[in-house]
Every structure is written in C-alpha cells, then in structure tokens.
Amino acid sequence: MGRAPCCEKMGVKRGPWTPEEDQILINYIHLYGHSNWRALPKHAGLLRCGKSCRLRWINYLRPDIKRGNFTSQEEQTIINLHEVLGNRWSAIAAKLPGRTDNEIKNVWHTHLKKRLIKNKNNGGVTKEINRTNETTREDKESVIIETTSTQQLTTPEISNNNKADDLMSYKDISALVDESFWTDVVSVGNKNDIEKMIEDWEGMLDRNSKIYSYNNSKLYNDDMESWFELFTSNRGVEEFYDTPEF
C-alpha cells in the first residue's frame, strides 16, 4: 500500500509519451505558453499531470535541447563541476547549454561515476583521474576555457550582446569565473566560506538567467512562429542557430 498520490491521478496517463501527445503539448505551448503547468494539461486536452508535461517539455521537447552523445569536453566539465558543486545537477546543467539536469544526472550515474571509480581502483593513472582527485586551479581554468569555446559555438543567442545588452555572455561569466572563482575556492579557509562564495557566485548567475528568461519569454511571445517553424520543419537546431537573425 503506497502513499496517496501527490496530485489528482484519477484518469491521468503515465508512462512514455506518444508523438501525438508531444504534438499537442508543443502546439499548446506554441499558442499559449506555459505560465501554469498545473492547468496546462486540462486546457490542452492532455491526460497527463502538470509535472509530467513540464518534465517532457524541459527534458525533451524544448527547442534548444542538444541531443546526442556528450563530448569529452562536456564530460570533463561535468566531472570538474561535480567536484565543486556536488549533486547540484541543475547548477551543472546551467553551465552546459542545451543539456538538461536529468541528462547530466544520467550520464554521471551511468558513465562518469563508474569511470572515476574504475580509474581510482587502477591507482589514478589517467590524466582525468589525476584532475579529479587533486584538481589544480590551472586544470579547472583550462576546462572552463575549453567549455566556453564550445558554448560559444552552440549558443550564439547567449553570447550575442547586441541582442541582449543587459545579459552577460557565457564568455563574460566564464571570464569572471576564470578570474576570481577558483582563486576564491582555493583561498578560502572553511566549508562555510566556500558555500557562501558559491551561493554568491550562483546568485550572480541567477540574475543573469532571469534576464535571459525575460528575453526568452520575449522570444516566445514575439518569435514563437520561428520556434514553431523550427519544430515543424526538418531543420536541426544547429542549423537554426546558424540563421543570421540569431
């Protein structure tokens, strides 16, 4: 006898989403946005709970999702960020544009964690494991810098300051991280200081992400046709990013 359902589960469908359900959700969000996840399935005519709709959109249907295998750079970034942030998957995902927290969590548990354990048992002979067990500031910086170059390739809408004057680009953020973050990490004395410093740092990122969210919502309102066109066409996201208006 399990616990009572968290929300109205009577008649609510579960399990894998069908292409038809996906299309209904995409169409609805295209038309009305997703200001209220709880009410969305009812209005859209989906027999799903709001949580399920949100998860499906965030992790799979969003136009800016990057599919496919993780690159070694991305994997190394996850390993390094995990060392600093722990299991704060959403914070790690924020540094990897196009990747979701769920995806990163899965990759960590299925590949990276096992690899680290295996390498540890082998005496940490690889470069990667040396970095993980005793990561130097230089190592971390190089990863951040490498990641930045990747992000610039994949998210020009973020790095384009002409389009979003108030928004720090990933390059800017990474530069800030590059200059002060790791210095602070290695110089502060106790755990509380480190946590406080990470909170401050994330607060700065949050402020920028709010601006980004605003611009994003503006995108949804003003350019939803473009997003929908992307979704209903055969063009890939990469191709979409290559268009001059972005």
Add this chain to the structure above:
DNA sequence: AAGTATTTCAACCGCAAACCA
C-alpha cells in the same frame, strides 16, 4: 537461437523553495 544479466535513460516521486492572495 534462446535465455539471462546488465546497462541505459525517460519518467515518476516526494520534498523543499518560491510564489501569491
């Protein structure tokens, strides 16, 4: 070819934070 074990990853769950009247 068939059966079994292992791996992968989409989706679910419960909790805590954020929001709002």
Add this chain to the structure above:
DNA sequence: TTGGTTTGCGGTTGAAATACT
C-alpha cells in the same frame, strides 16, 4: 505573517535495449 498552491530539484524506478553465456 500565514497558509495554500505551484514549481523546480534530486533521488529513484522500471521498461527497453544491449551484451553476454
């Protein structure tokens, strides 16, 4: 300030895919 509601997060599950015997 408070209490109800909604959202977001991290842990976990389980079906499908893949590898192994």
